Amino acid sequence: MTLADSAIQWYDRNARDLPWRVPGTSAWAVLVSEVMLQQTPVIRVEPAWHAWMNRWPTPADLAQDPPSEAIRMWGRLGYPRRAMRLHACAVALVERHDGRVPDDLDQLLALPGVGTYTARAVATFAYGQRHPVVDTNVRRVVSRAVAGDPDAGPATTAADLTAMAELLPEEPARAARASIAFMELGAIVCTARSPRCTECPFEQVCAWRLSGAPAPSGPTRRPQRYAGTDRQVRGLILEVLRHATGPVPRQRIDVVWADDVQRARALAGLVTDGLVEPLDSDADRFVLAGDHPPRYPALE
Template sequence: MSQSAPIARLVSDWFAANARDLPWREPGTTAWGVLVSEVMSQQTPVRRVEPVWREWMERWPTPADLAAEPTGEAIRAWGRLGYPRRALRLHAAAVAVAGDHDNVVPDTIAALEALPGIGTYTARAVAAFAHRQRHPVVDTNVRRVVARAVAGNPDAGMATTAADLRATETLLPDDAEAAAVASAALMELGALICTARAPVCARCPLADDCAWHAKGEALPEGPSRKPQKYTGTDRHVRGLIMAVLREADDPVARVALDTVWHEPDRRERALTGLVADGLVVEGAGGFRLP
């Protein structure tokens, strides 16, 4: 039996019994719902995404519903998920789907990648999880599982490469539905069991087949990626400014925004960046969401 066959079968069987009960995995979830969940989940824990996703899907169940709203409403509804440019990208994608695809999220990689703000990972995730196609869906969790189980390495490096896509694809069953399940299972295993700093090998379905586990090597000392400082960074100050604007019905004067942070240079740099990114609009009465 090939290596790919037992790995796919083992993780899929484990997934059937251990998958988290997430709303976008429920039967009947549209491709739009999957797309929204994937964009929201980038660099954001699922526990924070779930309530916002539910609110979005109730308010904007189709791309056309979101496309009909000003971009500022998407930013406001994004709340504190972080990286609010993702809200702009989702709004732009909704406009494109509503206008160019008859309000139906496309089902080919090429068409998905042509949507504004949709990259390699998200396109393949939607194609696999929504349209049940056979594509390698490779995020940090999947890369780590494959690096350990197949290559025998404790980590997978800093960025996804074409080699990562090829390595993951070789593990997928030929059947499209089975491949879609295996893709979700690999991702879930990396999120819950084969974690970066505290893998639970005793509960892993791949323990007997894992090349890294067979070596018996310990993880390298310290995190594989240096933790990023947040407090006091430009990103932190941007978030403070956005929090004020989300709560405001009218434009906010500059003097009011001056109170969010004590360093004028950093505060001005953050505000200028928000305007340049299209997240904030400056007018005669002050600053507001677009």
């Protein structure tokens, strides 16, 4: 039995019940789930995904609202640039693809916020095509089971895709199932910390396990700080703007962080990224992108 076979067998008995896996889920719904799942845990994505799909069932629905609404709906999922790109993606789908999600890999890749992983995930899970789909889970599982390494090193896209391609069954539907099975395995059994090897279908064949499951050696990747970074300051500023019902005076932003230089840099970054817009030329009021106050009809 191949690795893919045993992974699929395990998946059939142990897969989580996730709403975007329900047969018949639209490609748009799959795409939204994939973008939300970029660096955000399933447990936090699930309610947000339901709310999002309920409000914007199709790309056209989202494209009709301003980016600010997408940023607000994004809530505290983190990396709000993803919300903005998902909105831009909806606009692109309307403009270039008649409001539908394309099934072509290159067309998917050309969409805002859609990279190597997400394009392949949509083509595979929404359209049943045969592509290697490699995320952090797959890289870890393959790294351990096949290469015998405790952890995958830095992502090397081409090599990762090649490695996974060799494990895929020929039949597309079964290849897709193998990919989701590897991902699920990495998510709930072959975890980064304290893997549950006794529950793993690869227990008897895993190269890492067979070599005694050595701990990772040498320096791992450098830790990601958060406290005190620009990211924290950006988060605090955006938090204020998300809850605002109108233009926010600079004074209300000034109070979220004491360091003038860092605060100004963070705000400028948000503007550069297109998440925030200065409302006036002297930049003393701010809004979320596209969130302009009503104007006097006489001026229109």
